[in-house]
Amino acid sequence: MKPAQCFWTALLIAGVSLAGASMARAQVHDAALKAAYIYNFAMFSTWPDAVPKTPLYVCANPGGPLWASLQDINGKSVNGRNWITAVLADQKTTRCDVIVLSPSDERPAASNGGKAAVPVLVVRDGAGRNGAGRNTAAVTLVDDDEHIRFDVDTGEAARDGIHFSSRLLRLARNVK
Amino acid sequence: MFVTKPPRLRSTMRLALVIALCWRSSCVVAATSGDDERELTTIPLEELVQIAVVTSASKFAQITSEAPSSVVVLTAADIRDFGWRTLADALATLPGMYVSNDRNYAYLGARGFLRPGDYNSRFLLLIDGVRTNDAVFDQALIGTEGLVDMSMVKRIEFVPGPGSAVYGSNALFGVINVITREGSTLPGMHAAIAAGSYRERKASTSYGWHSQNGADVLIAASVFARGGQDVYYPEFDTRDQNNGVAARLDHDRGHNVLFKAAYDDFALTATHVDRTKGVPTASFGVLFNTPHSTRDTQTGLALAWNRQLSPQVALSVGINWGRADYLAIGTYARVNGPTVNVDGAHARWYGVNVHATLTGLPGQKVVIGGETGIDTRQDQFNFDVRPYDVVLSDQRFANRSALFVEDEIRLPGGFIINAGVRYDRRSDSSSRISPRLAVLNKLTPLDTVKLLYGSAFRSPNAYEKYHALAGSGGSLANENLRPERITTREIVLEHVLPGSGHATLSMYHYLMSELINQELDAGTGLLVFRNLDHATMNGAEAALERQFSDMRLRASVAWQMGRSGSGAELIESPRRLAKINLAAPLKGSYAKFGSELVCSSSRQSNRGTVGGYCVSNLTLTVPRVLPNADLSLSLFNALDKRYADVASGAFQQDTIARQSRTLYAKLAYRFR
Secondary structure, three states: OOHHHHHHHHHHHHHHHHHHHHHOOOEEEHHHHHHHHHHHHHHOEEOOOOOOOOOEEEEEOOOOOOHHHHHOOOOOEEOOEEEEEEEHHHOOOOOOOEEEEOOOOOOOHHHOOOOOOOOOEEEEEOOOHHHOOOOOOOEEEEEOOOOEEEEEOHHHHHHOOOEEOHHHHHHOOEEO | OEEEOOOOOOHHHHHHHHHHHOEOOEEOOOOOOOOHHHHHHOOOHHHHOOEOOEOOHHHHHHHHOOOOOOOEEEEHHHHHHHOOOOHHHHHOOOOOEEEEEOOOOEEEEEOOEOOOOOOOOOEEEEEOOEEOOOOOOOOOOOOOOOOOOHHHEEEEEEEEOOOHHHHOOOOOOEEEEEEEOOOOOOOEEEEEEEEEOOOEEEEEEEEEEEOOOOOEEEEEEEEEEEOOOOEEOHHHOOHHHHHHEEOOOOOEEEEEEEEEEEEOOEEEEEEEEEEEEEOOOOHHHOOOOOOOEEEEEEEEEEEEEEEEEEOOEEEEEEEEEEEEEEEEEEEEEEOOEEEEEEEEEEEEEEEEEEEEEEOOOOOEEEEEEEEEEEEEEEEEEEEEOOOOEEEEEEOOOEEEEEEEEEEEEEEOOOEEEEEEEEEEEEOOOOOEEEEEEEEEEEEEOOEEEEEEEEEEEEOOOHHHHHOOEOOOOOEOOOOOOOOEEEEEEEEEEEEEOOOOEEEEEEEEEEEEEOOEEEEEOOOOOOEEEEEOOEEEEEEEEEEEEEEEOOEEEEEEEEEEEEEEOOOOEOEOOOOEEEEEEEEEEOOOOOOEEEEEEEEEOOEEOOOOEEOOEEEEEEEEEEEEEEOOEEEEEEEEOOOOOOOEEEOOOOOOOOEEEOOOOEEEEEEEEEOO
């Protein structure tokens, strides 16, 4: 490459980069959108043993990509219950009404297999690793090219003691 | 992945604008940091599902940080933003990779290794997890002859390094897995038309349907044609050879069909391509500036069944069938004057595979599987048309079977050990065992170190062993060819960047033994494939992926050195590569600007040195330029850089010039 051509190429790329930087617009991480989804899932779910005005504990792994976005919803009302984001590992000491799993998280043994000890809504962000454990969530968030979708497993939800509204089911990509 | 925001929004107006801006199935959301989540939670679920997002490959960082390799993922957003028309365009932007083109096919090089005359047989190309390399040439189709139209691609995953421990033959330098879209991601009817320089045009359409019971259908078809340019080759610059200008011989045309159907645990995928390319280079000894073309058709059919038998056991069974046909028609000088000659191949194959994923043991994931198949036809033929004279008629078939096991073990202290081994047996070649070992350690939540050891092999293909033609531009058979083998050692450091993105540094040592190489036989002057003693590739790659603000940046540099056993530098082996891909929105509009820079240092050719280059490609994408219509404009080789690739021994030329600057425009429409 001739020095002149090298110069023009570098200038072109630098120009585009600077133009892009100055033109950049505000945006928000997709984690925020997924957190909003999970808020809506909670809105359209029924916990048979729910006590009004008690906190709604949403448990997740603090190292997961959704943790910060879930925390930002703290204090917001879900059908009269205040959203509180809690650490999933502390499940023995904290009741979990919602469990949020990242693709690499394994579902905690306490809520695994058979009927859950207490009703719990399990949401997985993406399919499990290489198909392992892919059916262990009542709701699975799915990334596609331009949108975020969700799949509902009513059998899994029933095992966990959760009922969904028809409005939630209507908007799901897949319902099993 | 980010949600884009219209400019100059006041916070109190955001929600109203969100709803107002929704254009049926796609809308953009106004939100900034701070109270994003609270605002998004006020949006009804019906509208959340319609929000369009911009995808970033960095969302795969968490998954790839646990992969036993430095995996790179390219998304449909990348394909759109950079205007990639072929797999080769996309793969050329990956760290340590480079692409050459001889105006017939596109060829892929990695880590300083590209053998001119080889049809990408050192890469395994999967479409939705199914092998597509054919049974005669082992060819991975990555140019305009590719099996799938790029607008139907959802994701491209590239796993560099040896993959034979899982996939068997051909996975020497990497595994390319192309994941196609489904009806759920492309619902309804879509159509697109495109036009470009040198009379290039293309039309495509697709229809997608999805039901809540999981039933899913996608059907897509595309057709393209390109007139091509008249190309000057000084090697043929004589008065009786049109002064070195190959006129109207660079044409390209073809069509693709994709059909996918899924229901319950079953998934069916069918792919088809038919492409005819004019060859202006007079390769393989044809008379210069006479009609010469190659036609490649390939069809693939795959049925997969996946079921989670229990929480600890997932089972996957697949059957696949494929056919590939190749035909080259050219004019040769014979004793009786110019004679039309036909060279061709028919390949047919089918296979069955089964594998189980077991997660019952604590901290372990075991994958165990096996496959068997038959290459029912590996036929090659060659004949002169008039007078009819059969030069080659070779029919072969081969059986193959394999067993493999892979175990991922999670140990205390952030260690993950990934060990695998595969046993391959072929009726036409010796048995092979391919081991792989990866030790991963999460030094911190953000840092991972990977130590990788692997081995892979490639059996010589029917073309290399049995293609024999007497006369000028001909070839010699070599039935004594042995499989080539590669052994690799690599260290990878991955650092997750705060926010969104990651940086990767890798250093590697590849040792290739019994390398199969095409050369000119000293005695006869014919092309022949022989096992060289060995070759080594040493190098380092640094790569960065970053999403900051609305911009998406991917950059990499590679230093590499490929040497043969005698210590000589390998041909077509650049010592340095650098790439930058930047996608950024334009102010005050929904338009996006994708700029790409691909640079390579000089390379050794058969007779000298071919110069380095930096090529820049620019793409402007304007969504909703009309209701339901998106427009994209691309300028490829924007600075009209003159550069060339090393030619194989089948060419009289030492190098083949690459495409000059071209323009391309595409209009895509969604029917409602």
